[in-house]
Amino acid sequence: xxxxxxxxxxxxxxxLQSTFSDASKDAYGSRIRNVSDENWNNVEWLKAExxxxxxxxxxxxxxxxxxxERAIAxxxxxxxxxxxxxxxxxETAIRWFLNGETxxxxxxxxxxxxxxxxxxxxx
Numbered sequence: 001x002x003x004x005x006x007x008x009x010x011x012x013x014x015x016l017q018s019t020f021s022d023a024s025k026d027a028y029g030s031r032i033r034n035v036s037d038e039n040w041n042n043v044e045w046l047k048a049e050x051x052x053x054x055x056x057x058x059x060x061x062x063x064x065x066x067x068x069e070r071a072i073a074x075x076x077x078x079x080x081x082x083x084x085x086x087x088x089x090x091e092t093a094i095r096w097f098l099n100g101e102t103x104x105x106x107x108x109x110x111x112x113x114x115x116x117x118x119x120x121x122x123x
Contacts, residue, residue: 016046023053027060071112094118 007015017040024032039045079093087093098118101107108115 013041013043013046016043016050019050020046020053023050023057027053027056067112068114072114072117075111075113075118 005014010018020035021031024030039049075097079087079090079097082093082096083090087096098107104119105115107113108117
């Protein structure tokens with residue numbers, strides 16, 4: 001049976017290997033597994049790669065925030081249009097926008113808006 005160690009029981013190398021694995025997943029969506037033994041056991045190489053992953057993660061977060069802001073602006077523009085063509089208020093415009101869809105997670109995914117963005121106001 002495999003014995004598990006706590007974080008503090010891991011060596012610096014083992015901690016870096018674990019961090020590398022998690023950071024590669026955060027940066028690229030999957031864990032990098034084709035690392036040579038030489039690099040996998042090199043503390044300095046792992047530290048440099050983790051720093052590189054951190055830059056990618058930071059860039060991805062900024063890009064995602066920008067995409068989300070554009071998506072919100074598009075949904076808000078559509079709600080404004082619906083109010084202009086007859087929805088009596090924002091709540092009605094949201095109902096019209098949803099067009100009977102009740103799965104708010106799907107709506108959020110479909111339009112690229114944050115989960116729960118319209119939920120507070122949807123009836």
